[in-house]
Amino acid sequence: MKQSQLFTKTRWEDPADETAKNAKLLIRAGFIHKELAGVYDYLPLGLRVLRKIEHIIRTEMNKIGAEEVLLTSLQSPDIWQKSDRWSDDKVDNWFKTKLASGSDLGLANTHEEPLTALLVHHLNSHKDLPQYIYQFQTKFRNELRAKSGIMRTREFLMKDLYSFSKTEAEFRVFYEKCATAYKNIFDQVGLGEVTYRTAASGGAFTQVLTDEFQTLSDSGEDIIYVDKVKKLAVNKEVYNDETLKTLGLNRQDLVEEKAIEVGNIFPLGTRYSDSLGLNFRDEDGILHPVVMGSYGIGLGRLLGTIVEVLSDDGGIVWPRTVAPFMVHVVALGDKKEVLEEATKLYENLNKNNIEVLLDDRSMSAGEKLADADLLGMPLRVVVSEKTIAVGNIEVKTRQIGEVKHLTEDELIKLCQ
């Protein structure tokens, strides 16, 4: 893409109404736009990142045998009344509205109920199980206090996966498979080093421990206790002798850290299958409730966490797996040959299926270089009179700032 055609602009100053680093940088770089507190638009560059994250997650979900669906965001109160979660006393962040007919309607804050109710029509026999079903879908949560930029918003895209198993044992096997898939996901988006599987409480419905994936960051909302050797952690809410014993952790090996919850996986037991009537018959014709689990990753929060954790003073630093473009070609100076040379390189990279952003704007050199740092593409290539005279390509890695002089073929190889 040519930057002269990108409608978004960068800003030099931080927005006055944000204090969170993720929002400051993403807004300054033109990746997102704020509509309201906790309500953001994704602009072209931001959307590219979001789609890459989505692709990474989808690939991992498919690998563990999950099937993708897309449920509606409009939800009937009936099924929520069956599980006793329609009342504002039970779920306090509902967005509710009405149909033209006057009847109540909920905007999805999660999808356990509708999916469970839907599967009553499809799952009957032990032969139909297990099933793993996921989607990327918008969740609406009427947060009392939206905060931390895009980390805690009122509308967000979530990958939610639900597992349906015959027995607790069968469920546990998949649960661990999914935990591994999650680990792969966080590794791939560049957060693996600082992300820990963390024991946490199951919330309102269960005494069983659940697992969160927590990324260490000072801007996190959670306090966790980390064993950096065993790569395990415990959330403060269940930090006690019993939990530590269960996990085989010792107090003296644990360090207190702030962290961002980037994903969670948890057992649902038969809570929803019981209340919504999702049962199956075993080989002997006996009826059993389906054993369920639920597994979520908020895409916006994950994107924001990448910015929080990996950016530096110059701006954002995207890992190549999620960067909007692999290469940022920056044409310096207003000379016709420079722009021609840069365009030639741009076209050649495109031909080789390398995603490239060409800065073909007529701006001062300093401004373009500062913009390149802010936008954070993994590789920056400068084309100027100097580089043309020398006859090779100047490549700078955004992350380390290392400058190399390469041939075009070497650059292409470096991108692949």
Added chain:
RNA sequence: CGGACCGUAGUGUAACGGUAGCACGAAUGCUUUGGGAGCAUUUAGUCCGAGUUCAAAUCUCGGCGGUCCGACCA
């Protein structure tokens, strides 16, 4: 939901109850081009509503919106 603070051009900021100013941006022209260039001209603003006052960006009330602390977070 409890508490604190805040709302002025597109952005960031200033103005004692008394002429709304500055910088950046944008536009035009000329110059400039390896780390946020220069000159000239131009552009654009007090969140909404009510009240007090000779006079309100400024004081009062209400609404809307924002940030932070706490609570909440299936």
